[in-house]
Amino acid sequence: MKNNRIGIGIIGCGWIAEKAHISSFLKIDDVYIAAVCDNDVQTINKFKEKFQVKNYYNNPEHLINDDNVNAIVISTPNSTHYTLSEKALLAGKHVLCEKPIAFSSAEVDNLIRILKKTNTIFLPAFVNRFRNDVQCVKDILDKNLIGEIISINAQWIRRAGVPRPGSWFTQKDKAGGGVLMDLGPHIIDIILMYIKFEKLNSAQLYCKYDYDKYPQLNANWYSDNSRDVIFPDVESSVIAELNLNNDLIAKIEVSWLSDIKNDMTFFIINGENGSIEMKTLFGFSTNRLWSVDEVLVKNSTGEIIKKVEFDITRNESIHAFERMAHFFISSIRGNKISALNYIDAYNTTLLIEELYKHQKK
């Protein structure tokens, strides 16, 4: 780090790098984009012109070995996350890795061993933790307003929200799975944050492959809507049940395609003395089911005892990326922050791995 300036390298200059990562880092003092890398020449040319980056590569190893790069954002297709993280950490670089971090908990375990040896920061990009509504629920739980948690229902459901059907996103070898690999890590990470995960007792997974049922598959926020290069071989919807800690039941529904009128994210957390509901929408869809985002706290008789509304025009998803980038830089600069780290990547990967092992045929 020259004069405390942090040079960021970005590997994978696709949709999320351009939409959220690069602008988030450019807003931070004494942080600059030192280099970018993409294995697609056209993408790299477009990116370097738009953001005037000095060093650009089409081989990730060259970026990893660039001395100007102190910290690396990995925003490539899922199947490359583990190998690229491993190489970057071994080279002593800090890493912010997009989800899913890896396809197996053993891989995350190996990353943890490396980062401990190399004294590097590894942050999983569980960006929804940095949302104000998600943090509001956490504050309410920390104040013990509903007592011990008994169960959680969590849903992130889209009407037509397959990320580029036919692309790597819908091919098992490149994505590792379907909607559970895509939206699942965010939802599971938040559940684990709320309950303070100790152990998994059992897991069940039901999957649907509903691509033929719906005339429109693609997510409206992607401009590249070319349908079906290769027909998807991954699940489009799942219902999952996890029995955690001391018999706490977490029910999860994530879907790219459903009969819902519009898109929504919904959490209900039932405690001994009441419940918390969060109505919101994660991600970048503009087809919202709720016209108001809110967190409601109810007592055991169902009476509302607290209500917090959130401004849906604020573009909370982008702000969450900015907060995550700040958090990453603060962690690198050694400020004491413990909210999110590699253990969360391990636990989330472990639960997804267990769910796929327990898929009902």
Ligand SMILES: NC(=O)c1ccc[n+]([C@@H]2O[C@H](COP(=O)([O-])OP(=O)(O)OC[C@H]3O[C@@H](n4cnc5c(N)ncnc54)[C@H](O)[C@@H]3O)[C@@H](O)[C@H]2O)c1
């Ligand atoms: N946290 C979020 O909210 C969020 C949102 C969208 C995407 N994502 C994640 O970000 C990642 C990227 O998604 P995207 O939508 O930007 O995909 P994308 O396909 O638009 O971008 C990926 C880029 O990586 C490049 N690439 C592929 N293999 C490479 C390699 N080995 N070396 C260098 N470059 C390589 C591709 O050419 C492409 O430009 C995915 O893992 C996805 O799950 C996260």
